Amino acid sequence: MSTEIKKFKITIDGQTTEVMPGTSILEAARQIGGKSVPPAMCYYKPLESSGGRCRTCLVEVSKGSEADPRPMPKLVASCRTGVMDGMEVKNLTSEKTQEGRKAVTEFLLVNHPLDCPVCDQAGECHLQDLGYEHGVQATRTDFERRTFEPEDIGPYIKLHMNRCILCARCVLAANQLTEEREHGILFRGDHAEISTYLNKALDNDFIGNVIDVCPVGALTDRTARFASRVWFTKPMNASCSCGKCSGKAVLWMKGDEIVRVTARKDQYDEVEEWICNECRFDRKELSQWTIEGPRHISRHSVISLNHYQKPADEHTLLSNSHAKEISTADGQKTEN
Structure with missing residues (x-):
């Protein structure tokens, strides 16, 4: 009799989902969808051993796991970092992440x-x-x-x-x-x-x-x-x-x-x-x-309509109705 594999819970920018063990942070973010998915210049899912080269997918891990809640000391490449149960990640909500991504972009x-x-x-x-x-x-x-x-x-x-x-x-x-x-x-x-x-x-x-x-x-x-x-x-x-x-x-x-x-x-x-x-x-x-x-081309681009006007609450926009929101520090909740 096969045993059911326990899924890991991960929270990214306040949006919680469950993924299979071995899933990377980037793939977990894609499962949630929306604006919290980190960009990727070298990672390409159909290609074996891709990722880990460009560092544009850097994210901040504010909580390592339920067993070890300590934050990771440095930004990590989300395409190469596996999810742990109870992990909390900041992408758009992290100033450190945005500064790191800006530095990587300047380097490229x-x-x-x-x-x-x-x-x-x-x-x-x-x-x-x-x-x-x-x-x-x-x-x-x-x-x-x-x-x-x-x-x-x-x-x-x-x-x-x-x-x-x-x-x-x-x-x-x-x-x-x-x-x-x-x-x-x-x-x-x-x-x-x-x-x-x-x-x-x-x-x-x-x-x-x-x-x-x-x-x-x-x-x-x-x-x-x-x-x-x-x-x-x-x-x-x-x-x-x-x-x-x-x-x-x-x-x-x-x-x-x-x-x-x-x-x-x-x-x-x-x-x-x-x-x-x-x-x-x-x-x-x-x-x-x-x-x-x-064919509808859904990927954003600098030539896309209204791309030059970003909403102030961009990180709260969800495209996955199954993702769950967690309460913010002041007790308020964002809407799906």
């Missing part, structure tokens, strides 16, 4: 060029969103930024190493989707860069997915470069008959023209099902697809 922007007006990732860039929320107007470093020449690492993929934040998502995706990975992180420290081994081209049938997992504009689709800004296109769910993948994709339309094709992503911008190169790069005619209807 030290070498990152502010070329958003010409970058194809503008409007879909997580670093652009973080830069708006936590960035500073000027850099404090006196050193020159690292610069690289744009590189074609295959017939369909353009690499802009200047924009790379070394999240390693593309490397992990290639490890998971291809039998013989041909690119990776070369050198170490400040000299580290993404590149191919011996100038090989990335031509695996599923290698185009590295474009979708990139959180910035370091890897872009050569077939759609400078074709249109993302906010001028309309995303449409579509499917086709494909023997290599599910054939389920998103067509980014400009009138009757297919500007680009991407995999379908969830609300956290993570790919639901990988698609092959043929669907992504070669099928650009409407007759090759069955249109299912318009």
Whole structure:
């Protein structure tokens, strides 16, 4: 007879939920939903061993557990820290967390060029969103930024190493989707860069997915470069008959023209099902697809409506009706 596994109770920004043992703080926050979910630049749930590199998901643990209620002395990476029973976490409600995230954002922007007006990732860039929320107007470093020449690492993929934040998502995706990975992180420290081994081209049938997992504009689709800004296109769910993948994709339309094709992503911008190169790069005619209807892109962006006017009680907004509120210090309760 199987025994029922006891779930752990965790409270994040005053919102309580129960999760299975082994769940990370970030996944627990996503289970609650709402505005208390920490951002993630390197963590990607579909990719094994992702996370722990960018530190944008830092949170404050104000109570370790019921057994040991002492707070953790430093901010922790929520994607790599497991939940303990009775743990209490502060994300939006912690000034220490916001200051730490601001410092991480400034660090990521030290070498990152502010070329958003010409970058194809503008409007879909997580670093652009973080830069708006936590960035500073000027850099404090006196050193020159690292610069690289744009590189074609295959017939369909353009690499802009200047924009790379070394999240390693593309490397992990290639490890998971291809039998013989041909690119990776070369050198170490400040000299580290993404590149191919011996100038090989990335031509695996599923290698185009590295474009979708990139959180910035370091890897872009050569077939759609400078074709249109993302906010001028309309995303449409579509499917086709494909023997290599599910054939389920998103067509980014400009009138009757297919500007680009991407995999379908969830609300956290993570790919639901990988698609092959043929669907992504070669099928650009409407007759090759069955249109299912318009797709709602729920992830926030600096171009989203009303994003520039944040509500004062942002941390109390919930999107999960099953999450419970706890009383505040003055005895009041916030509403779901």
